[in-house]
Amino acid sequence: MATMFRIDGLGKSFGPNKVLDGVSLDLFPGQITVLMGANGAGKSTLVKIMSGVHAPSAGAMSLADQPYAPSTPAEAIRAGVVTVHQNINDGVVSSLDVATNLTLDRLTGRGAHLFFNRRRNRREAAEVAAGLGLDVDLKADIASLSLADRQMVGIARAMAHAPKVMILDEPTSSLSSSEAERLFAIISRLRDEGVAILYISHRMSDIRRLADRIVSLRDGRITGTFEQKPLDYEGAVNAMLGRSAEATAVSVRDGGKPILTVSDVRLKPQAAPFSLKLHDGEVVAITGLVGVGKTQFAETLFGARRAVSGEMTLDGQRFAPSSPADAIRAGVFLVAKDRAESGIVADFNLARNISLPFLDRFSFLSVVRKRAEREAARRQIQNLAIVCRGERDMMTTLSGGNQQKVMVGRWMSQPSRLFILDEPFQGVDIAARRDIAAKLRANAQGRATLVFLTELDEALETADRILVMSEHTIVGEHRNERLDIDRLLAEVAAGAMKGAA
Amino acid sequence: MANILIRYGFLALLVALVVFFSVATSGFASPQAAVFIFQSVAITGILALGVTATLVVGGFDLSIGSVATSAMMAAAYAMIVLQQNAFVAVIFCLAIGALVGLVNGLIIVYMRVPDLLATLGMMFLLLGLQRIPTEGRSIAAGMTMPDGSTAQGTFSPAFMAIGRHRFDFFLPDLVPVxxxxxxxxxxxxxxxxxxxxxxxxxxxxxxxxxxAELAGAPVKAYKIWAYIISGVFASIGGILLAARLGRGDIASGNNLLLDAVAAALIGYAVLGASKPNAFGTAIGALFVGVLLQGLTMMNVPYYTQDFVKGAVLVIALIFTFSLSGRTAR
Incomplete structure (x- = not known):
């Protein structure tokens, strides 16, 4: 089979940060290649280079044996490489009707008409829609369409260019399963028409349904290519999550008395209920792919959302926090995922960021005792070895790892009963990651610690026990000592269908 | 050097202006003139301090000017038409301010209307509402009511004292309420x-x-409280306005909103804060007052005043957003 699209030794760096490192990949016509990779593996960067948003730092690409180096997204589309982006609403203009959206790219550029002719617009739109067998009301507003229909409109417009290569970046992440079915039907049709498709996803169910071939990306490198039928899904997940031999083993401890019990909690109406117990002094990791409900569970424990059903107890008392403030009062702390978005107050200095949740404890008659506040910040700087000039540094002057240490220090500055960290190692360098993990283990006594991690390595380095989450429920439990890594990977990859063994 | 300039530039400019006017005009450097400056910016300044609270929570309140004039009309209506005493009139005004702030907050937080639009709508609504009870007339003692009768009440002496009384401060009868x-x-x-x-x-x-929410703060409540603070401050401004004028004048208070917002935004530049802050707001109000008073004493015509205020605001904003690297709202 002739190669349609070839990537050869592609590299990309942002400053000192090497995001892609010698990626080589071939795409063939009439074949769906699935690209798997954890957060930060470099998937989006690869897509952006292919679609002309970024220029590569090294390497070359070719399309149908011609050199291909688009300098703008428009150039990429003209050459025949179209991209359907993850965020569906990026692809459509919601204030315009379907017909205009279907022909949006004809409104500008050379040869575009000066006046907008509604009848011509409708005629062209009808052709575009027919090309994909799309059955939507051309006069409808985009805003009145379902997400799936909006995405179809975006895809139909892209298809009007008769593309040779189509890139879909996690297209089902906000679709329901029946909507996803419709998308799959269209993707299958495009494959049969001979388009080379690169499909990026975490969702095992999508991958099982579509993949002709799986490529795993990890830390900017291709770590596995799987094309032998039947496809080795577990091997692909393994290659994506990585399991390097040098992962430092932890000396596993057993927990003391139970602190948190969760009984028959359901995170989503259609998800299976699960139960678990967390004990004093133990560090438990919950691992699983992106979008399987880890963050939902973390936020449920922290009172930021409510479980559909089920009971929780904390120290034997019924625990049903109605707000984060409620959870904090009960001694349940959460270091939230994505610190820039949901942790750091950029206008505040380091000390003020640390004291934020505990201002009442740092206040006398509601007046903040700044000396005590700074004192606490200095303690955390020392405790976590935060690299900074002092407790009055602004957060923006710190590196990602040190910012994360401040976030951890914020919640370590007061004693907790249950300490939850959601993806605490995202965008954190290895040294800082080791520091944080070591500190978590060192002062784990007197509380239960729960860490949500997508990367298996990180879980192996941090936890006493590892639970596996899939499809919004817990499907496996492992003691982090001579654990059966194959069974664990099978649980991560398989989900509820054959997990829970 | 650049840091020092950003931090103290505006304060230095204020001091320089005071020195310049003191030298250039006779009578600028006197206690009476100083008090007059404060008096000229008092109502604007109070409104500006209120709107600062909404700026701090990332909002904006465009209704403060009309809250103040509504409070003024309410005070006059309470005393002249309803024949209430000063205490009732003041409480009535404060309640109106708090209520408008609460409604603003609820519309913004729970109905998800953007802050600028919600408070713009409220501004319009109040501008109209304050004219309805008297069918568009100003309220003064002895006025003719819509039904042909004559209003019996008067501005109570206690209320007028808010506008007229002066406290002794080194000099007798110097500082107004x-x-x-x-x-x-x-x-x-x-x-x-x-x-x-x-x-x-x-x-x-x-x-x-x-x-803030994940640190346990009731974010919605904080936002609503900010608008209540803003509303109450604006109504205090309205009370002072009524007491100064001695009547409910539908034509007064046109410039309050713009002047107050300008003072709060100029405040971003003070001490290089790059964010809303009460000290900066007060300095901002004072800055405008000093400048206008000085220029007036140098016989610069009154019609240039708005131009001067606008120029100061533009310069202060450039100062804030381009010179000090951080971006505020």
Whole structure:
């Protein structure tokens, strides 16, 4: 089979940060290649280079044996490489009707008409829609369409260019399963028409349904290519999550008395209920792919959302926090995922960021005792070895790892009963990651610690026990000592269908 | 060097202006002139301090000017038509301010209307509402009511005293009530925002609401309270306005909103804060007052005043957003 699209030794760096490192990949016509990779593996960067948003730092690409180096997204589309982006609403203009959206790219550029002719617009739109067998009301507003229909409109417009290569970046992440079915039907049709498709996803169910071939990306490198039928899904997940031999083993401890019990909690109406117990002094990791409900569970424990059903107890008392403030009062702390978005107050200095949740404890008659506040910040700087000039540094002057240490220090500055960290190692360098993990283990006594991690390595380095989450429920439990890594990977990859063994 | 300029530039400019006017005009450097400056910015300043609270939580309140004039009309209506005493009139005004702030907050937080639009709508609504009880007439003692009768009430002496009384301060009868109120409110809101945990949390809400929420703050309540503070401050401004004029004048208070917002925004530049702050707001109001008073004493015509204010605001904003690298709202 002739190669349609070839990537050869592609590299990309942002400053000192090497995001892609010698990626080589071939795409063939009439074949769906699935690209798997954890957060930060470099998937989006690869897509952006292919679609002309970024220029590569090294390497070359070719399309149908011609050199291909688009300098703008428009150039990429003209050459025949179209991209359907993850965020569906990026692809459509919601204030315009379907017909205009279907022909949006004809409104500008050379040869575009000066006046907008509604009848011509409708005629062209009808052709575009027919090309994909799309059955939507051309006069409808985009805003009145379902997400799936909006995405179809975006895809139909892209298809009007008769593309040779189509890139879909996690297209089902906000679709329901029946909507996803419709998308799959269209993707299958495009494959049969001979388009080379690169499909990026975490969702095992999508991958099982579509993949002709799986490529795993990890830390900017291709770590596995799987094309032998039947496809080795577990091997692909393994290659994506990585399991390097040098992962430092932890000396596993057993927990003391139970602190948190969760009984028959359901995170989503259609998800299976699960139960678990967390004990004093133990560090438990919950691992699983992106979008399987880890963050939902973390936020449920922290009172930021409510479980559909089920009971929780904390120290034997019924625990049903109605707000984060409620959870904090009960001694349940959460270091939230994505610190820039949901942790750091950029206008505040380091000390003020640390004291934020505990201002009442740092206040006398509601007046903040700044000396005590700074004192606490200095303690955390020392405790976590935060690299900074002092407790009055602004957060923006710190590196990602040190910012994360401040976030951890914020919640370590007061004693907790249950300490939850959601993806605490995202965008954190290895040294800082080791520091944080070591500190978590060192002062784990007197509380239960729960860490949500997508990367298996990180879980192996941090936890006493590892639970596996899939499809919004817990499907496996492992003691982090001579654990059966194959069974664990099978649980991560398989989900509820054959997990829970 | 650049840091020092950003930090103290505006204060230095203020001092330079005072020195310049003191030398260039006779009578600028006197206690009476100083008090007059304070008096001229008192009502604007109080409104500006209120709107600062909404700026801190990342909002904006365009209704303050019309809240103030509504409060003024309400005070006059309460005393002249309803024949109430000064105490009732003041409470009535404060209640109106708090209620409008509460409604603003609820519309913005729960109905998800953007702050500028919600308060713009409220401004319009109040401008119209304050004219309805008297069918568009100003309210003064002995006025003819819509039904042909004559209003029986008068502005009570106690209420008029708010506008007329002056406290002794080194010199007899020097400091008017409005200036004392301004200074007290300025210190209060400054202390509240800078030193209490509530003020701190309000800044956190303005900077990163999600982080504030995950730190246990009731973000919605903080936002609503900010609008209530703004409404109450504006109604205090309205009370002072009514007491100064001695009537409910539908034509007064046109410039209040713009002047107050300008003072609060000029405040961003003070001490290089790059964010809303009570001290800066007070200095901003004072800056405009000093400039206008000085220029007036140098016989610069009155019709250039708005131009001067606008120019100061534009310069201060450039100062804030381009010179000091951080971006505020």
């Amino acid at each position: 409005s200036v004392v109120v301004l200074l007290i409110l300025a210190v209060l809101i400054w202390f509240f925002l800078e030193y209490t945990r509530f003020g701190r949390m309000m800044y956190a809400v303005g900077s990163n609401p999600r982080a």
